[in-house]
Amino acid sequence: MEKKIKLLIDTDIGDDIDDALALALALKMPEVEPVGVTTVFADTDIRAREAMKMLACAGISVPVYAGMPGKNGFSRCGFSQYEEELKDDAYTPRNVAAEDGGSAAVRFIAECARKYGGELVILGIGAMTNIAAAFELDPAAMRSVGKISLMCGSFYKAVNEWNVLCDARAAETVLESGLPVECYGLDVTIRTGLTGSQYKRILHYSGNDKLLKYLAVLTRKWHDFTGNLPMLHDPLALFNAVRPGYVFMEPQSVKVITEGEFEGVILNRDRNLTYFGDKADLPRINVAKDVRERDFLDEFFSILYKEEV
DSSP: OOOOEEEEEEEOTTSSTHHHHHHHHHHHOTTEEEEEEEEOSSSHHHHHHHHHHHHHHHTOOOOEEEOOOOSTTSOOOTTTTTOGGGGSGGGOOSSOHHHHTTHHHHHHHHHHHHHHGGGEEEEEESOSHHHHHHHHHOHHHHHTSSEEEEEOOOSSSOOOOHHHHTTHHHHHHHHTTTOOEEEEOHHHHGGGBOOHHHHHHHHTOOSSOHHHHHHHHHHHHHHHHHOOOOBOHHHHHHHHHHSTTSEEEEEEOEEEOOSSTTTTOEEEHHHHOTTSOOOTTSOOEEEEEEEOHHHHHHHHHHHHTGGGO
């Protein structure tokens, strides 16, 4: 039997629905072994409780930590905070971020990096606050992991994408420090929007799988809150990290703008600075340039709703 990929998920679940969709996908992919979840950016306790609820629905028990809140008040964990059930003691994370500043979550990330090394994939689908802090805590361990797959930025169109904007300094640390990073930018992931019929397939699930039932509830709440159809930004970063080949990647040297009018924008040095000089010694990361979105969407639904196929 082929060895499973050990996956640690760092997420801001509770705002856009794609975090919940990515977590559900991770729990359904047969080649993935989740080792833990950390939450990041404002309301991290609520986010951790949401992740624990999904794990409970899937019958999976792994450590969950509320991570670093970062710029509190910039977000409000939109569609999760009204869930009274999440206040139950059964959904209390290993720590409470307000009490320790999220330091236990950061230590957990570093400990997983030391424990699993090249077997570990870290999926970062929120602000990079926790991941940057784990790197500062133990650079050698974080450099030893197999891959850090991030949904962040925009590399071929100048956009101050949310996950970078929420903590541009952390993004600078992670993207410019030589870590084994691959990035799925908004300019590519935006092509993964669901059609109305695909959205209804999630919403109208009628089987017995508790996780998929709860996913339908969350998706409806999110749609009622935003009026939008889901885009699979975060699931794409997970899926191609585990099953590469659906996204065309290329190495690029990047610079994160951390202040001023363009805070949160990622400058692609290779494409935009012809006279930058010798870039051979600059850290490089793999970034998404193109995606087979129809094939990916087909695979996404075939994995989540396998019993219906």
